[in-house]
Amino acid sequence: MSNARPAPEPRAAYAQFVSLGTRWMDNDIYGHLNNVVYYSLFDTAVNQYLIAQGALDIHGGEVIGLVVETHCNFFDSLAFPQQVEAGLRVAQRGRSSVRYEIGLFAPGQALCAARGHFVHVYVERESRRPVAALPDPYLKALEGLML
Template structure:
């Protein structure tokens, strides 16, 4: 039975298996807000941490010295279920679209060992020259890494 049709799973929520890369992220005491769950702005930090950490790990980004850097030009998030400290979180990362100078990343946050995402988001990086901040074609090394993260 396909995962989307299993009893009890919400067809509107992403599944872990839909993401080729996974990054563990620890929640911190200060991530919780007065309502007792991780504040919405922290989710965006989780997205950035997951994507940029993978890029650094793959040798496609040197935060201090890369001539080409990605600037976020669009972002969004849907929240399905709360996450709270001290939950262990896994960020699933995939690339939905690769353009000439842009990339759309999709990220899902999974609480503990849950199969369904607690939150799903995206952001679009436009890659620019570090000095001029003008768009440039994706470097070949970056493009190769990103192609390995595309959604199946």
């Protein structure tokens, strides 16, 4: 385990970007996005990308992703009414799981305000058991997130 302090990353560290809006209710009493909102932005960015790529069908798809691990490091504040640019990449892909890494950027900023990851385990919607292999539409979508 490394003792190096986490540091913000540049935009070049990410393969794709998704633009997300913040909401009035996202700010906390201190005037910036509450920490739980960052996790919601991570989840929204990945799922928005997968839906746009035709991989994820949230209403009728046979395969869904369940989040089994999350992490976030904070470097700078974000606040409503900012747009947030979420950089995405795939760090690791297993038989039925994917580790997504996300950097959240304020518009025009070179370094991320926060970065983190979450792991999706892809399961059959009905049984909630891991899939034997990621379906082809997911594999194709994930190619766009590989550096």
